[in-house]
Amino acid sequence: MNNWLNQHRQAIKLVLSRMRSNKLPTFMICLVIAVAMCVPGLFYLGVDHLSKFTNHIQNETEISLFLKLDADKDAVSDIDAVLAKNNAIKQFHLVTKAQAWKELKSKTEINNATDSKISELDKNPLPDAFFIQAKSAEPEALESLKNELEKIPGVEHALLNTDWAKRLSALLSLGKKIILFITVLLALALLVVIGNTIRMQILTQKDEVVVSKLIGATNSFIRMPFLYAGIIYGLLGGLLATIMLVLVVKLFNLSVSDLSNLYSSDFSLPLINGQLFLGIISFAIFIGWLGSYLAVSRSIASIKID
Structure with a gap:
């Protein structure tokens, strides 16, 4: 058990060391993940808030x-x-x-x-x-x-x-489908980006992979650091996406505050949404892991020992 934990600890330290030595590329890949996660998150906040507002109006019907x-x-x-x-x-x-x-x-x-x-x-x-x-x-x-x-x-x-309620309900349903469609497209794009990033890392460290195979390392052992790289990319990208969401929502609320006051309304988007933030971070980690897993499994299998 201690040996297993030590292997994972060493893999994480290796990945963090490589990221520190390549700060700009690491930041750029995390920024791409953050933007991809932030866009559907903003749509979700808007549709969810409008849905709750609609339910409040319907309750007064x-x-x-x-x-x-x-x-x-x-x-x-x-x-x-x-x-x-x-x-x-x-x-x-x-x-x-x-x-x-x-x-x-x-x-x-x-x-x-x-x-x-x-x-x-x-x-x-x-x-x-x-x-x-x-x-x-x-x-x-x-x-x-x-x-x-x-x-x-x-x-x-x-x-x-109830005609207006039916029409608005249909529009909200369409909005949720659009969010799902956008999320799927961005997730596929992230898989490609993360996969290519991990694949380039494997190519630059091909000699290390070959040496590891020569001394008897298994594919799962060789794969471990690259999988952690994808997970950490996803984690950092997800955290950055939540920060971006908070900033964008804060700016939006400040922009509409004057308009809301004119109509005696308190319309504003929630600044903190724990469930959404947790979902974004979890999904980003999953995409990071999946993209790295697909890339590293294919790349390592293609490396042959002469």
């Missing part, structure tokens, strides 16, 4: 349930009891026709022409109405609940506008 004009107090009470038993409803409240009529008149007092027309009406034309908040904010669930409530006896019409 109400179903307006208008009763028939001739509905009496008993009919209103019956509908109230039906709504109270519906497990899909989070909360609801009743606005009576008298309350709605009073509110309408108060809102139209500033418009003399409209107010005059309303005052000419012989009776209140507005119905009693329930305003319902559903537990689910999904457009399909809201539509299903709306259709169910519309069938209640005494209900004239149920109103729900």
